[in-house]
Amino acid sequence: MEDEPRRVAYVAHCLMNQNAKVSEFAKCAGVFSPLVERLVKNGYELQQLPCPEMSHMGAVRWWASREQYDTPGYRRHCRNLARGVVDLATMHQDAGYDVVIVGLDGSPSSGVRLTSTKASWGGRPEGAVHGGSDRRPGMGVWMEELKFEFEERGLEFPRATGVAMDAQDFDLQKAMVELDEFLTEDKENAA
Template identity: 25%
Template sequence: MKKILFVSHCILNTASKVVLYNKDEIEAEEELRLKFLNKAISEGIQIIQLPCPEFTLYGPRRWGHTSNQFDNTFFMKHCKKILTPIIDQLKEYLANEDFFEVLGIVGIDGSPSCGVDYTCFADWYGSFECRQGLEDTLSSCKLIKKSGIFMDVLKEMLREEGLEDKVKLTSLYAPEPEKCLNIIS
């Protein structure tokens, strides 16, 4: 029986990520990413890559955003569109449980899009040039206990298909490494 895991795009392709991100956070995430992937590959798990909603909408030179900025109809419609073929694949693997075991979906905590347990939250908007107190605005960004917008849409699509109890969602998050490592064992 083949075991299958769906993962956020940048778990396999870090080139999709926002550049110039916090160096310590990148290094901690990279260490866990490699550990997670080595474990998954050495245990023969098949890995399906979700699309990256931000790269496919804003490209590689995008700013870092907060989940508030993506909490709008247009971003959610984009997520739904790129997730539709993924949900089709997921349904087909689940429908053939004599051949396949779907272990779940692994997101990226902290991301405004792919966070599962945590996402970044702040009331960001507008241009930088005329803003008073830019430092205060930047430092108002907090990690909160909530999914990112892409994962919100994914959860809603799973609910619509009646699959919410059949698919486990967890995330890669350096301060809580067991979450992504445990889904493999």
């Protein structure tokens, strides 16, 4: 067991605590267990990333698109949070850990491969239908700022993936197969 590589997964806050999500978006009470169980089974220690949306907008907030979060003030807030995360991730890397990031694809903040978009949203929230944003390839604002913080320090952004559990067509089995493939890449690269 001592020869096993040390691994740590930095996981989007809302995947470890669904109660932090915007009202009506939680898919389960508390932790998204299938994801956590899969990571632990594969030897990952877990670090919960901060929730920039909650710490910026509060616990009682409306859903928003990437365009609404893509402001200088929100980016500055995300960058401030990123400093502490990168400090800790660097300590893990220096101690020989393989570091990965697991975000929430489709999130305007925590998306890794997909983010939300709806440039027309604004004003009263009645016109914005729950789940009514579109998805497009790319990172959310928080993930971009986290990546920028790594890069500004001359560090490589860790391998990252996302789980698109907010998508209307979310398929748990498919998502776990994709996660397994991502984690298998790690084992193959470590060998």
